[in-house]
Amino acid sequence: MLEDFPEKLKSFILSPTEAFRNIKNGDVGDALVYYVVLLVIYSVLSGIVNYFRIDPIMKVLYSSVPAGTVAIFDIMNIIYGIVGGIVGFFIIGLVLHLFVLIVGGKMGLEQTFKSVAYASTPGFLLGWIPVIGILFAFYGIIVQIIGIRELQEVSTGRATVAVMIPLIILFGLIILAVLFFVFAVVAATGIAA
Template sequence: MVLSVGERVKGFLFSPSETFDRSKEDTLGDAFKYFVVILAVFAAILAVLVAVAFSLYAGMFGMLGAPRMAFGTAVAGPLLALVFFVCTLVVWTFSVFISGLWLHLWVFLVGGRNGVEQTLKAVIYGETPSLLLGWIPVLGVVAAIWTLVVEAVGVKQLHELSTGRAVLAVVLAVVIPAVVLVALFAAFIATEPGGIFPGLGPGGPGPRGPRFFGF
């Protein structure tokens, strides 16, 4: 029997191992329906925050004597919020499936043989902390870390792997892209003429000592 949305939210936040055990028979469709519900809540919260920010800007422009600009901003706020809501749904859904396929490569290499569907379920259910708490400052960082923990638990339970192998798969899936991005950024800086901060480089026009008699 498929758990309710509320039961899964509570379970994946506080007892992921037990909840993954109870969700082994869930289809990918069941997981996706759950994902869409909590993603819609997350996107709606962000959209409201965008609308509020625009309303504040509109009020500021009105106080500065720019009523037309304030009116335009007030109209654009809800429209931008709607666009933001739709884009969040599309981009997050796409990124979750790409992340799931990428993670499955490493799951397979460490011995996971229960199919890509189980990996996708682990990633989808693992998004629970980020989608429910990720919009809150500071707490969002904790939620992101807990998301990785829940994903590792899901990989372990759904693929019947050891804890070490499941953690290794998740760590490799996160660390390798991060290392590549850092390397690309470092290469970009190295190829920039004079570097990003030319005044700080050797021989550059950095700060000089005191001058005496015009020298």
């Protein structure tokens, strides 16, 4: 199951089209194990980066945390990251599959789950690197589009729509939530007056 793990990592980074073709008939259980192992690696490496405050964003966030609780906070972040990542896997897979069905994908939910698992490779493998890690997350979106195209046997355009529409909706909801929060704070504190 994990004997070809390093080779899969390399192939999903360097040649994702071929990699998805190779796992098309693979087991969704293998994909989930791959995803969880990668998630644990990512969570631990992110925890280490956070512990040493290498990431400038995390330095600001941690500046208000009492010194005695920082290590506990870091360990809890790792655990929450793993649990949240597993729950997120299923939620993302189900939502993505809804849009795959809308664009005409007919190869089944398991193929979408495999796409989600393997497309996480760039973001999980290299996304923990401060500042530039976000580039690998964006590359993961491209890999996700390739995965949906190959595993659901739809065109690149349809795969792009299936992947991007939920992301656009998510970012829209995040922007609305932030705006709501800002307006609520302004209204509650009377800052604008």
